[in-house]
Amino acid sequence: MQNSYHETVLLHESVDNLITNPDGVYVDLTFGGGGHSREILSRLSPKGKLFAFDQDADAAQNAIVDSRFQLLQYNFRHLQRSLRLAGIKQVDGILADLGVSSFQFNTPERGFSYRFDAFLDMRMNQQGSEQTAQTILNQKTAEELQLMFSNLGELRNAKTLALAIVKARQRKPLETVQELLSVVEPNIIGNKYRYLGQVFQSLRMEANDELGALKEMLQQTAAVVRPQGRLCVITFHSLEDKLVKNWVKNGCFNDTPEKDFYGNVNLPFQAVHKKPVEPTAAEIEANSRAHSAKLRVAARNS
Ligand SMILES: C[S@@+](CC[C@H](N)C(=O)[O-])C[C@H]1O[C@@H](n2cnc3c(N)ncnc32)[C@H](O)[C@@H]1O
Structure with a gap:
C-alpha cells in the first residue's frame, strides 16, 4: 500500500x-x-x-x-x-x-540513516531507554562492539572496525553520523552502501534491544x-x-x-x-x- x-x-x-x-x-x-x-x-x-x-x-x-x-x-x-x-x-x-x-528512517534528526548528519540517537522510543547508538559506540568494550558488528551486522571485519572506533573515541567521543562515517569509511570492504547499511542496522538493533x-x-x-x-x-x-x-x-x-x-x-x-x-x-x-x-x-x- x-x-x-x-x-x-x-x-x-x-x-x-x-x-x-x-x-x-x-x-x-x-x-x-x-x-x-x-x-x-x-x-x-x-x-x-x-x-x-x-x-x-x-x-x-x-x-x-x-x-x-x-x-x-x-x-x-x-x-x-x-x-x-x-x-x-x-x-x-x-x-x-x-x-x-x-518515516523513522527518513527523519534526519532520529539518526537512523547514514544519509543525514545528526546526533547518533536511533531510539524508537525517545522517552524510554537512555541507551542510544552514541552511548553504545562510546561505552562498549572493543570485544562487545566486535560481537555486535559480527552478529547483528554480519560484518566480515568486525574486529577491525571495533578497534578503529575505540581508537577514534579516545581522541573525541563519537556523537554524530558524520563522525561515525569518518571512522567507518576507511574500513569498508565490499559494497559501500551495503556495508554502511549493516553497520547502522546493527547499532539500531542494539540500541533498541x-x-x-x-x-x-x-x-x-x-x-x-x-x-x-x-x-x-x-x-x-x-x-x-x-x-x-x-x-x-x-x-x-x-x-x-x-x-x-x-x-x-x-x-x-x-x-x-x-x-x-x-x-x-x-x-x-x-x-x-x-x-x-x-x-x-x-x-x-x-
Ligand atoms: C516496520 S514498521 C510497521 C509498519 C506498519 N506495519 C505499517 O504498515 O505501516 C515498525 C513499527 O513498529 C514499531 N516498533 C518496533 N519495535 C517495537 C517494539 N518492540 N514495541 C513497540 N513498537 C515497536 C516501530 O516504532 C515502527 O513504527
Whole structure:
C-alpha cells in the first residue's frame, strides 16, 4: 500500500493468514503508518476489536478513528501486561512487522540513516531507554562492539572496525553520523552502501534491544493467543527469523524442543506453512525494502 509514512510489506499475505474470526479481537504489535491495521479493520465485523502497539510517540499521528480500534504506546515486550490493562486476556491473532518505519528512517534528526548528519540517537522510543547508538559506540568494550558488528551486522571485519572506533573515541567521543562515517569509511570492504547499511542496522538493533524485545514478546504469545488463534510475524533479519522459526517449531529458541521433567514436549504453536511466505517479485520491484521480508504464520494448539 502506498503511504508516505510507510509502505506496508506483505499486506494481504499477512492479514489473510491472521484473521480466522471477523468478530474476534486482534493485535497489531507494530502500528507504524497503520497500513496493516487499516486492512485488519476492513476485514472485521462491527463486533471485532483491534489493539495496536507502537513504542514511538510519532506513530500516534496515524491513529485510526474507529470505535473498534485502540492504540497503546508501549513496547510490545510488555504485551500481556498492556493487554491486561486494557481489559483483554486472550486474543484471536497477533501480527508483528518488525524493524523501523520509513518515516523513522527518513527523519534526519532520529539518526537512523547514514544519509543525514545528526546526533547518533536511533531510539524508537525517545522517552524510554537512555541507551542510544552514541552511548553504545562510546561505552562498549572493543570485544562487545566486535560481537555486535559480527552478529547483528554480519560484518566480515568486525574486529577491525571495533578497534578503529575505540581508537577514534579516545581522541573525541563519537556523537554524530558524520563522525561515525569518518571512522567507518576507511574500513569498508565490499559494497559501500551495503556495508554502511549493516553497520547502522546493527547499532539500531542494539540500541533498541530488538532481539531481546522479540524474545520476550514471543514467550508471552502462548498465554495471549487463544486456541486456533494465529501468530504472524514479518522479519527482515536472519537472526529474527531464526528466533520466530524456533519458537514456532520447538516452543523455545533452541534448535530442538525442551523436555520437561517427565520427558514431555510442550509445543504451544504449529506452523501453518512449511516455509516462510516471501514477497512476490512485483512487490520487491515496487518496494525494495521488502526484499528481505519473511512472514511466518503459526496456529495456537488447543
Ligand atoms: C516496520 S514498521 C510497521 C509498519 C506498519 N506495519 C505499517 O504498515 O505501516 C515498525 C513499527 O513498529 C514499531 N516498533 C518496533 N519495535 C517495537 C517494539 N518492540 N514495541 C513497540 N513498537 C515497536 C516501530 O516504532 C515502527 O513504527
